[in-house]
Amino acid sequence: MTEDSYAIEVTDLTVAYRDKPVLWDVDLQAPPGILMAIVGPNGAGKTTLLKAILGLVRPAAGQVLIYGASYAQQRHLVGYVPQRGSVDWDFPTTALDVVTMGRYGSLGWIRRPGKPERQQALDALEKVHMLPYADRQISQLSGGQQQRVFLARALVQNAQIYFMDEPFQGVDATTERAIVALLQELRAAGKTVLVVHHDLQTVPEYFDWVTLLNVRRIASGPVAEAFTDNNLRLAYGGRVAFLRDSASTNGAEVHLPVPVQER
């Protein structure tokens, strides 16, 4: 694999709020067509990493390349799903309208969305099984439905790379399954997806690559290589106990990290 073929390439990325480093010298390479989970304890800088890649946070140092060029040049290749809690869901707007916002970038300045944008938004809503809710005011949607609206908004961006910030946070089982199916669909279409994820248990099931982060990058690579006891311990310190599931007999060893209550 040549260097240019990485979908995302982050080099020496350092971000600090005031004097406190939030990310320290992080390197990350993601080849195209993978589902990568970004995991780490609270305050590890997972969201900051996403925001720094997207240019929402100014890094103190380091470089981010999307398909070999800067984010500003490759913006049209990128879709973003922010944390659901980052917006006011009582805003007077409908699900369809929120999804249409995903087209604003390609519309450019001043031009208003028209019929084609509306149709694309409806198609995206259909994909996340939210078509019947298109005209609902967004506060009347459940948490899982709101999350799916956000996913649909990213889908209409028609991107090559997707960044998702905790899409599984506080959603019901139906939505979780729908999101997983969607992730697999995206991978099958050759897209690259980076997901900030909290549930260590589901990492091997949902993702094929993983990055363990705790201010520094602890490990990054295919799940089988990077998602090891040792790396998890390095990322989470003493706060995770590991139960070796000796009952697992299907070849691959399964490690189930269990979060321990913090004192």
Add this chain to the structure above:
Amino acid sequence: MDLGQILYDLLFDYTLRTVALGASILGLVSGALGAFAVLRRQSLLGDAISHAALPGVVLAFLITRTKLPLVLMVGAAIAGWLATLWMMSIIKNTRIKEDGALGLVLSVFFGFGLMLLTFTQRLPDSRQAGLDHFLFGQAAALLAGDVIAMAALGGLALLLLGLFWKEFKLLSFDREFGASLGFPMGKLDILLTTLLVVAIVIGLQAVGVVLMSAMLVAPAAAARQWTDRLGIMVLLSSLFGVLAGVTGAVISSIGRGFSTGPTVVLCAGAIVFFSMLFAPNRGLIWNWARQRRNRRQLHMESVLRDLYFMAGQHADPDHAHSLQALRAVSAGRGGVQVSLQALEHKGMVRHTGSDQWALTPAGAVEAQRLLHEFE
């Protein structure tokens, strides 16, 4: 004065027509931009800006020695704008939070403005007369020139709002997503805040610095009650702004000694009060009625289920039960008789004798459906 006379004067009386036009423009612009301010949780920013505009007005007069509306408005806008920037930099660079920064900037600028105002009033220059109208507003003092200046500035603000509608919506709903799309959200924020400053400035002479923020907040809060669409909310907010502005300004210019600011604010308050009570879905009365309806529905269903269970204990499904028995099973919940009568009206139970009630076949089907729903 009767209504016909007022309408006649609105069209043909110079003063009243000027006042009404001015108030309409200010209501239109402040309503539209107030909607965005409220949605972005910046209602108090408007208050700070309008208070902070006072020293700008007085300084503009002291420097130019004219009371040309455009000159005073530019002075007010510069002061309001500086105050906003100062506030933003306090929030960004110190540990002082938003409310603290607002209070600080508001009182410092307003205090300075009051000081300048009293100083100016002692000047031997008679041209300063009327500057104090900027405190509580004096719609009756509006001249054609004022209204033209208001219309020019307000029209420009509304034009820009319409032009960047999509961008401002993005800024108000999901700023970071907008930034990820490549829109310069910081600049859009400054532009929208500047438009807010414009909206405030054109209303100052009529409504006054003290109460101008009500013209931003009240129409928007009332409009939010009636709709869940941004576009409609902004239109309604403008409409309410015009309504409050015109009513208040006309009342104050007819009655003697009513400052326009307080009168307009009372009109806006009445619109808010009405909207809070009567708006469908969000209004208090609507909510109360819906709760009552739900409660009644639930009660009716529970009586129907009780009857169904009791009928199941007899071989004869038509077996009637007394009201007393039903009251006993419903465990102290009142209103059994009311519910029975409502059910009878729907054909689900029938009255078989004095205080004896039985399920009809339709009632039995409904009760079964309800039970399945619960399982």
